Amino acid sequence: QDVRTGAWELCDLAVSVAREAAGLVRARRAAGIGHVATKSTETDVVTSADRAAERLITDRIRQARPADRILGEESGTHAGDSPVTWVVDPIDGTVNYVYGLGHYGVSIAARVADVTVAGVVRDIDSGAEWRAVRGGGAWRDDRRLTGSEVTDLGVALVATGFGYQPDRRARQGAVVGGLLPHIRDIRRFGSAALDLCLAAEGLVDAFYETGLNMWDYAAGGIVAEEAGLRVTGLSGEPAGAGMVLAAPAALYGPLHDRLVELHARAA
Numbered sequence: 566q567d568v569r570t571g572a573w574e575l576c577d578l579a580v581s582v583a584r585e586a587a588g589l590v591r592a593r594r595a596a597g598i599g600h601v602a603t604k605s606t607e608t609d610v611v612t613s614a615d616r617a618a619e620r621l622i623t624d625r626i627r628q629a630r631p632a633d634r635i636l637g638e639e640s641g642t643h644a645g646d647s648p649v650t651w652v653v654d655p656i657d658g659t660v661n662y663v664y665g666l667g668h669y670g671v672s673i674a675a676r677v678a679d680v681t682v683a684g685v686v687r688d689i690d691s692g693a694e695w696r697a698v699r700g701g702g703a704w705r706d707d708r709r710l711t712g713s714e715v716t717d718l719g720v721a722l723v724a725t726g727f728g729y730q731p732d733r734r735a736r737q738g739a740v741v742g743g744l745l746p747h748i749r750d751i752r753r754f755g756s757a758a759l760d761l762c763l764a765a766e767g768l769v770d771a772f773y774e775t776g777l778n779m780w781d782y783a784a785g786g787i788v789a790e791e792a793g794l795r796v797t798g799l800s801g802e803p804a805g806a807g808m809v810l811a812a813p814a815a816l817y818g819p820l821h822d823r824l825v826e827l828h829a830r831a832a
């Protein structure tokens with residue numbers, strides 16, 4: 566049984582598996598969208614490429630480390646008795662994939678004892694790749710990332726996203742409407758994992774979204790944290806389904822407090 570838990574080694578495996586999965590999705594997309602089915606609502610889609618990529622990722626992890634657990638968006642929990650859990654989103658941004666817009670990614674994180682220790686997000690279309698190891702920094706290729714230097718929320722470009730449930734969306738819309746007058750602008754690119762990497766790189770100044778699952782934010786979250794951003798929920802909660810807020814220190818307080826106020830009003 567393989568219980569080596571070195572974060573660099575886990576990161577290297579995540580990177581090589583993410584590259585292979587990205588290649589599979591690119592090849593599939595070149596041949597067409599594939600079969601599209603709906604999940605929780607008619608706007609929540611899954612394609613044959615999501616499923617095939619997740620199968621490839623889980624197969625490769627299983628081959629390399631048969632004792633590890635895996636949590637994947639499309640296939641759920643795979644049991645194991647090692648302390649390592651892999652958290653997999655085979656395509657984050659499936660709607661972008663379906664429309665052929667680009668900007669969808671493979672996201673793979675490794676967690677040990679409930680702490681994310683390594684993560685990689687790879688933009689399938691562009692080939693851009695972000696990775697991080699706990700304590701080892703966040704990287705895009707060979708460039709170390711340090712987030713945005715913007716200090717004034719009023720000129721901050723903030724990325725966010727919306728879930729697939731209509732009632733949640735209505736609340737998310739109310740919050741974003743209340744936030745807009747207080748920031749430079751909003752970006753809704755369609756992939757939470759990539760949004761977190763853009764925030765790590767300072768290509769947006771901050772990111773927040775409610776209702777995310779761990780596979781959406783585990784890898785992007787460690788990339789943002791290792792770039793020096795604070796990544797939390799609201800009011801002392803850890804990042805989770807309630808909220809994933811990622812912001813550099815100077816923006817964190819004002820954005821956090823504004824979101825608390827807007828969520829109370831939208832409840």
Ligand code: IPD
Binds near residue numbers: 654659726728
């Ligand atoms: C979605 C994307 C989107 C976010 C949604 C997620 P999926 O993931 O990350 O940006 O707003 O909340 O569900 O379904 O494309 O893997």
Ligand code: CA
Binds near residue numbers: 611
């Ligand atoms: Ca999905």
Ligand code: CA
Binds near residue numbers: 654657658780781
């Ligand atoms: Ca996702």
Ligand code: CA
Binds near residue numbers: 656
């Ligand atoms: Ca997905």
